[in-house]
Amino acid sequence: MSLDQETVARVLGVDVPPLPGPVVAVTHDSRAVVPGGAFVAINGFTSRGADFVPQALERGAILIVAEEAIDGAPTAVVPSDRVALAALATELAGHPSYDLTVYGVTGTNGKTTSSYVLHAILSAAYGEAATGLMTTAEIIVGSDHQVAVRTTGEAPVVQANLARMRDGGVQHVVLETSSHGIHLHRVDGTRYAAALFTNLTRDHLDLHGTMEEYYRTKRKLFEWTQGPKLSNADDEWGARLAGEIEGTLTFGVSTGADYRIERERRDGTGTVFDLVTPGHGTVSLRIPLLGDYNVHNVAGAAGIALEMGMSPDVLTRAVRDMAQVPGRFERVPAAVERGFEVVVDYAHTDIGLRAVLEVAREVAGDGRLLCVYGAAGARDRDKRPKMGAVASELADVAIITTDDAYHEDPQEIADEVMAGADPSNTRIVLDRRAAIDAALHDAQRGDVVVVAGKGHERVQHLADGDVPFHDVTVVTELLTGR
Ligand SMILES: CC(=O)N[C@H]1[C@@H](OP(=O)(O)OP(=O)(O)OC[C@H]2O[C@@H](n3ccc(=O)[nH]c3=O)[C@H](O)[C@@H]2O)O[C@H](CO)[C@@H](O)[C@@H]1O[C@H](C)C(=O)N[C@@H](C)C(=O)N[C@H](CCC(=O)O)C(=O)O
Numbered sequence: 175m176s177l178d179q180e181t182v183a184r185v186l187g188v189d190v191p192p193l194p195g196p197v198v199a200v201t202h203d204s205r206a207v208v209p210g211g212a213f214v215a216i217n218g219f220t221s222r223g224a225d226f227v228p229q230a231l232e233r234g235a236i237l238i239v240a241e242e243a244i245d246g247a248p249t250a251v252v253p254s255d256r257v258a259l260a261a262l263a264t265e266l267a268g269h270p271s272y273d274l275t276v277y278g279v280t281g282t283n284g285k286t287t288s289s290y291v292l293h294a295i296l297s298a299a300y301g302e303a304a305t306g307l308m309t310t311a312e313i314i315v316g317s318d319h320q321v322a323v324r325t326t327g328e329a330p331v332v333q334a335n336l337a338r339m340r341d342g343g344v345q346h347v348v349l350e351t352s353s354h355g356i357h358l359h360r361v362d363g364t365r366y367a368a369a370l371f372t373n374l375t376r377d378h379l380d381l382h383g384t385m386e387e388y389y390r391t392k393r394k395l396f397e398w399t400q401g402p403k404l405s406n407a408d409d410e411w412g413a414r415l416a417g418e419i420e421g422t423l424t425f426g427v428s429t430g431a432d433y434r435i436e437r438e439r440r441d442g443t444g445t446v447f448d449l450v451t452p453g454h455g456t457v458s459l460r461i462p463l464l465g466d467y468n469v470h471n472v473a474g475a476a477g478i479a480l481e482m483g484m485s486p487d488v489l490t491r492a493v494r495d496m497a498q499v500p501g502r503f504e505r506v507p508a509a510v511e512r513g514f515e516v517v518v519d520y521a522h523t524d525i526g527l528r529a530v531l532e533v534a535r536e537v538a539g540d541g542r543l544l545c546v547y548g549a550a551g552a553r554d555r556d557k558r559p560k561m562g563a564v565a566s567e568l569a570d571v572a573i574i575t576t577d578d579a580y581h582e583d584p585q586e587i588a589d590e591v592m593a594g595a596d597p598s599n600t601r602i603v604l605d606r607r608a609a610i611d612a613a614l615h616d617a618q619r620g621d622v623v624v625v626a627g628k629g630h631e632r633v634q635h636l637a638d639g640d641v642p643f644h645d646v647t648v649v650t651e652l653l654t655g656r
């Protein structure tokens with residue numbers, strides 16, 4: 175689709191300079207401009223889009239959109255660059271969300287897992303070809319899986335993917351919606367048919383300033399959604415959300431929850447629990463996932479599915495048979511043959527690490543728990559010693575290694591983690607492959623090895639550049655000698 179000058183002016187609500195032809199595409203990145211495209215020059219956190227206008231023009235941009243006039247460039251001056259980006263991207267894509275049923279999932283933790291669970295239920299109900307998923311880990315369109323870059327991509331990415339889904343025959347889409355996505359207008363123009371809120375804990379305050387602002391940002395998703403809305407009754411902010419947004423139902427173990435979790439218990443490699451529902455009585459669910467938090471993730475997704483008219487039978491089958499979520503307590507099959515477990519998990523904070531190690535400790539039973547982990551560079555240094563303390567407390571053997579160090583020195587990061595650790599059960603092996611190898615050599619029958627921090631990710635970001643690295647692949651290679 176392309177947009178003539180009149181349409182661009184209508185969509186942006188401002189005057190647009192004469193154009194040599196229709197606008198065929200829009201982007202916020204000068205490096206991605208195509209001839210006949212529009213470039214939205216965003217005033218970013220670190221650089222000014224205006225500085226990239228010459229490059230955009232060189233690449234064939236016919237329109238610049240910015241919050242201020244730019245000398246020598248055909249500019250439409252708009253009140254908000256990011257709002258304009260989303261408006262043009264949505265119009266160019268033909269408002270795809272209006273032809274789809276979009277399920278939004280938000281919250282600090284559990285978004286990706288809940289999104290995968292909901293996607294599994296939708297696939298069981300409507301068929302794989304009719305379902306799509308956009309998460310931190312993957313973008314799935316029918317049977318096509320692609321590794322994702324952002325949780326919620328920039329508006330042109332979100333809209334292009336929704337359009338691709340619509341054009342490919344998809345009808346039901348789960349859209350993991352981060353607070354960055356909402357705050358930075360990446361999902362403006364997207365119509366949500368249903369919304370799920372998992373929980374809210376301290377995070378991303380660099381962007382939102384206060385917890386109150388962080389909460390209000392997430393709440394917008396519920397303000398936009400016309401259809402079923404479900405929130406976590408066991409979470410302070412989730413309970414508040416249900417009280418503030420009319421028509422919001424709740425899930426959780428709390429007595430008053432509309433979808434109530436009861437009789438949760440471990441069952442071999444999974445968990446069994448009852449979901450007491452408002453419309454379908456008690457539904458017994460068996461899930462191949464461990465940990466209380468996953469029972470919450472499944473309960474939320476299940477509640478949304480039932481509210482959207484899916485049957486308890488489909489739901490029960492779907493969650494029983496669901497595949498592993500990439501990088502979330504993902505068990506590596508090659509280890510099982512050796513008589514121990516290797517679990518790859520995305521936990522990259524002290525809270526996440528504690529959650530995963532507690533579950534792994536239960537799985538290990540009388541066996542030992544080994545943990546390979548590290549802290550990322552370029553962000554939140556406070557958590558480093560805390561991660562060290564948690565790993566020493568819960569694991570028998572802890573190996574600190576390199577995560578995404580970015581521009582920082584991996585040794586210095588490791589030393590900061592070590593400062594909180596107990597040196598009697600912790601050592602540093604900076605090379606991530608060597609650290610994993612050391613843990614695998616040490617592991618014996620009945621032990622559990624947790625490789626934490628990078629989950630589904632396929633790249634390690636280091637000062638010298640990006641290096642391909644995928645924990646599950648590396649573990650498999652080391653175990654099978656390939
Ligand atoms: C903190 C944050 O969200 N930053 C976003 C912000 O970056 P920024 O303002 O620093 O951008 P900038 O580098 O100053 O550049 C300004 C503009 O110049 C453009 N540019 C830049 C260089 C160039 O050569 N040409 C060019 O046109 C950039 O595309 C950008 O539009 O605007 C950029 C584009 O508009 C985003 O890509 C970028 O996301 C960065 C990459 C990021 O890491 N975001 C993370 C924190 C994020 O969004 N995470 C959430 C998940 C959170 C969670 O749940 O854990 C997510 O949804 O993924």
Ligand SMILES: Nc1ncnc2c1ncn2[C@@H]1O[C@H](COP(=O)(O)OP(=O)(O)OP(=O)(O)O)[C@@H](O)[C@H]1O
Pocket residue numbers: 281282283284285286287288310325372373467468470471501502503519520521526527529530
């Ligand atoms: N409901 C939950 N409550 C608390 N912790 C959780 C919950 N679900 C998952 N976790 C922990 O957080 C980690 C990340 O889970 P998940 O990817 O589902 O969350 P997320 O919100 O999508 O986070 P991200 O956007 O960073 O991927 C898991 O590996 C697990 O350790």
